[in-house]
Amino acid sequence: MGAGFIGAEVASAARRRGLPTTVLEALPTPLVRSVGPDLGAALSSLHTRNGTVLRCGEAVAAVEGTDRVEGVRLTDGSVIGADLVVVGIGAVPRTDWLAGSGLLVDDGLVCDEFLRAGAPGVHAAGDVARWHNLLFDRSMRVEHWSAAAEQGARAARNAVSPEDLRPYSTVPYFWSDWYGSRIQFAGVATVDGVEIVSGDPAGDHFVALYREGDRLSGVLTLNGQRHVMKYRRLIAERTRFDEAVAFARTSAPERSATATS
Numbered sequence: 001m002g003a004g005f006i007g008a009e010v011a012s013a014a015r016r017r018g019l020p021t022t023v024l025e026a027l028p029t030p031l032v033r034s035v036g037p038d039l040g041a042a043l044s045s046l047h048t049r050n051g052t053v054l055r056c057g058e059a060v061a062a063v064e065g066t067d068r069v070e071g072v073r074l075t076d077g078s079v080i081g082a083d084l085v086v087v088g089i090g091a092v093p094r095t096d097w098l099a100g101s102g103l104l105v106d107d108g109l110v111c112d113e114f115l116r117a118g119a120p121g122v123h124a125a126g127d128v129a130r131w132h133n134l135l136f137d138r139s140m141r142v143e144h145w146s147a148a149a150e151q152g153a154r155a156a157r158n159a160v161s162p163e164d165l166r167p168y169s170t171v172p173y174f175w176s177d178w179y180g181s182r183i184q185f186a187g188v189a190t191v192d193g194v195e196i197v198s199g200d201p202a203g204d205h206f207v208a209l210y211r212e213g214d215r216l217s218g219v220l221t222l223n224g225q226r227h228v229m230k231y232r233r234l235i236a237e238r239t240r241f242d243e244a245v246a247f248a249r250t251s252a253p254e255r256s257a258t259a260t261s
């Protein structure tokens with residue numbers, strides 16, 4: 001259940017063991033929030049190309065079985081037989097215990113750029129922290145190990161050294177391995193435009209650059225390990241989108257220039 005990164009990694013592992021696998025996704029297109037609609041569809045084609053059945057727009061109403069799971073029932077009443085069900089439908093920050101504390105909770109504990117949560121001596125780090133990331137000038141919450149570790153260290157330093165406060169700014173980064181391919185993403189996937197600067201989204205390798213206004217805001221790669229960190233650096237340096245595309249032209253001769261929106 002769920003065609004996000006958890007569901008996809010589990011499906012990939014199941015297929016590697018030769019097991020018949022179905023991924024059910026409630027939304028019409030997977031991964032819209034994390035990589036945008038076009039490239040979400042491109043990545044999801046890895047499922048069908050590797051023998052996993054992907055059914056989008058199919059919400060699960062119930063898990064069926066007596067002593068053990070026997071299937072899942074969809075909202076249209078149909079039942080898909082299954083002897084193992086993995087639920088990978090996302091997480092919500094656990095903040096109910098903060099109700100009435102006076103701290104601001106809004107999809108996470110709201111913090112400033114120093115990870116201070118609005119009351120003396122209260123800082124936040126990790127999945128629960130919604131903090132102001134100065135690099136993108138917006139409030140964000142990141143569910144990745146690296147951010148949790150870095151935020152923990154920064155929040156602790158700021159807590160013990162209030163005379164030397166330093167903001168926590170980062171270009172969010174994650175990777176995920178599906179069917180022997182490596183997916184890597186850095187930045188934010190708000191899309192004013194996407195340009196494929198290397199490879200082909202229908203194939204086994206591509207590099208896509210995301211534009212927000214006139215700035216490079218994100219990079220998505222499929223089997224593009226040697227590319228992703230250089231673009232992450234360009235994002236951190238607030239590089240203009242056209243400069244990033246020009247950079248791609250000099251460093252990725254195999255590019256195909258495909259632009260959307």
Ligand SMILES: Cc1cc2nc3c(=O)[nH]c(=O)nc-3n(C[C@H](O)[C@H](O)[C@H](O)COP(=O)(O)OP(=O)(O)OC[C@H]3O[C@@H](n4cnc5c(N)ncnc54)[C@H](O)[C@@H]3O)c2cc1C
Nearest residue numbers: 006091094097125126127128142143144145146148174175
């Ligand atoms: C299945 C899965 C796979 C993932 N894979 C990846 C991956 O490949 N790469 C990646 O970067 N990230 C991955 N993540 C995300 C990553 O696990 C989180 O970003 C990271 O664990 C966040 O660390 P954290 O310390 O904020 O929260 P957690 O690791 O969730 O730790 C929070 C702890 O606080 C405890 N707790 C909650 N409320 C209270 C309370 N009131 N009092 C005391 N304790 C409390 C919880 O029980 C928990 O032990 C994955 C997450 C999941 C669920």
